[in-house]
Amino acid sequence: MTTTESTSADVLDNLDWWTRPVAERDALFARLRAEDPRPFVPELDLNGTPRGGGFWALTRLDDVKEVSKRPDDFCSGKGINIFDQPPRLKEYRGSIIDMDNPEHARHRRIVSRGFTAKTLAALQEDVDRTAHEIVGSVAERGECDFVTDVAALLPLRIVNNMMGIPRSQERFIFDQTNVIMAASDPEYVADQTPRSVARAVMAAGESLADLLEELARERIKNPTDDLISALVAARAEENLTPQELSSFFVLLVGAGNETTRNAIAHGLLALTQFPDQRALWQQDPDTHTGRAVEELVRWSSPVLHMRRTVTRDGVRLGEQEFAEGDKVVLWYRSANQDEQYFTDPTRFDITREPNPHVTFGSPGPHHCLGANLARLELSVAFRTLFQLLPDIRAVSEPDLLRSNFLHGIKHLRAEFTPKAVR
Template sequence: MTTTESASADVLDDLDWWTRPVAERDRLFARLRAENPRPHVPERDLTGRPRGAGFWALTRLDDIREVSKRPDDFCSGEGINIFDQPPRLKQYRGSFIDMDNPEHARQRRIVSRGFTAKALEALRDDITRTSHEIIGSVADRGECDFVTDIAALLPLRIVNNMMGIPRSQERYIFDQTNIIMAASDPEYVADQTPRGIARAVNAAGEGLAGLLAELARDRVDNPRDDLITALVAARDDDNLTPDELAAFFILLVGAGNETTRNAIAHGLLALTRFPAQRALWQSDPGTHTARAVEELVRWSSPVLHMRRTVTRDGVRLGDQEFAKGDKVVLWYRSANQDEQYFTDPTAFDITREPNPHVTFGSPGPHHCLGANLARLELSVAFRTLFELLPDIHATGEPDLLRSNFLHGIKHLRAEFTPRAVA
């Protein structure tokens, strides 16, 4: 395996390299920001062989902000992943985040009904109750797999509650979204050939789409006080179709859950590796939680990149000119460590201010609609951890996801003093 000290930017599309220690990728990004901030990188297929014309890797915060504000020059509709997905696969991995206007604006406007300040505040009690339920369920054990027992389950259950999905479907949804979002990891899809991955993702997507279509039809006939009803059965307004609802649901429980789930998992690592910051946060959660959450999502960077595609010849970014069809990849992980904006960027510092991270995307039409839901979930989750499992800590190294799209942790052992929780 290539080491960072000798690696070029070519490893950015080498999935095996992304299972190496996190410090290696951070050193590479630091060198690129300093010496070659927009390298051209060969694109690789699942077997590691070159394919296509490659992509431009953007590593500095200023470039990523600029591209994000110019959707007419750098579009999302050609795909948000480095590789070009077949239309059938794209149907289950995108929703409106890989659309351009006017359809992007239409679907975003409909979906925003569930993410108003009033709607999110109404969720606070359920998020608190769910956090106590899940964290309390392991409290008497003294140890757990922090990812599968807490970090992954908590945001999934919250979203299912929002949508009005029966608890009986929780495990099925957990397994299928793992396949869709983590298809490049053999733990979730054993057959890592292109045909094997496509077959697995299609089957998972069709299963979830069928479930959501059934629920959508029910809500049209029998409206309830849940998000599915708000999106498909609002009276005197435009609504999502059942297919659009299915794609949005996969986005929400897939990409949305992955962001929160991985931020929670990395958060336990941060608490373990930076004990002084942990002590400060725990000493006064009311004062420190808001800034701690911003630092947590910067430090963890749960989504590593998003792609944009150049819409015409002659588009410029600074002194560089692009051609129509060029792929540019926005490396959020690198931008969140840009030395021009972040002092000691690999450190976890809950007093960091300002903190202009791009974890939820840079300001622009594709800024994450669920950002405030993620902030609320993280705030409640860590305050609940401090309350119920105040000495919880990670033991050993995280088992990293084989992906250059999600900064995922598959498993993380944790220990704590056992206690009974009602």
């Protein structure tokens, strides 16, 4: 069903439905929260054909938080996407978020070196410089595709700088991660048969793995002051192998980059659709940026869901009992609009407080390690836009990604007063 009259949860696994107006999906989630908060949804393939099996859709904030805190009952190691992936494909789309303990604890302990408060404080200057460089590069034009020219470049370039990856590889990494993270959209993988999509993702993952494994082996021989060296060549500490690093990199530039790029893109929509909130934020960034960023990631919900798998018979969630192997899908988009916690939830309100969103995952073992990096990038991005392009606005409808995993915008035309930036 793909009309504005959608009333059944069955559309949640229909990828074409997710390219329809955002208000339609929000209305469905609101009805589910009120009337049927844990519906069972049959699985569909990329072309909308039933493939057997299904999942329980969790739409309320309390359920999402509860499941996130119980990894022994609801595990991640069976996969975080709705569909079950072949092991080799899963390797290129998951890494640490697809793991359970003890592997998860080991990887998280190592990679957390790159996301300490000290590390992020040292990044401030680079993030600011990168934002000015990217926004400044379009300032004289008066218009741009805000996604490809600005929103997508900022987090990608910052991660590459952190890792110590040459700028010459930026376009290659951008193209390969688009395939891995957006393979369900024909703009990135033209042949949408399951076999062709799997081949495309495998090829992109292997290409990135080859690049990162080569860089990792070089850093093991000759460490430098970058994140690759910190993760594979730290002295007197356990390190990732080159192969483990490559999987983590796909996660970092894929999931991490996509989350931030889409939050930035949705942010321009928010500024355009809610001029009163734009004026409030723009007039006093020092006061409002912190709360505005939290509201932006709640309102946009760049990651729409994560899946967990029930580990044994008899696991309960409230009054409901599950069987081993049951899939439960945590719909972050719906939880972030739960009326029990958010007044007027579809409104963008930078004064919203408290704001207990689950955009970075709920508190638990899989809470996003890169959350504070994303907050830094978003804060700097919008401060820079206010400084250099104060009247920038979206002038087209967003071209939405065909995906029920990422709340992605592929293209968004923007206009602004041209300005020469040194």
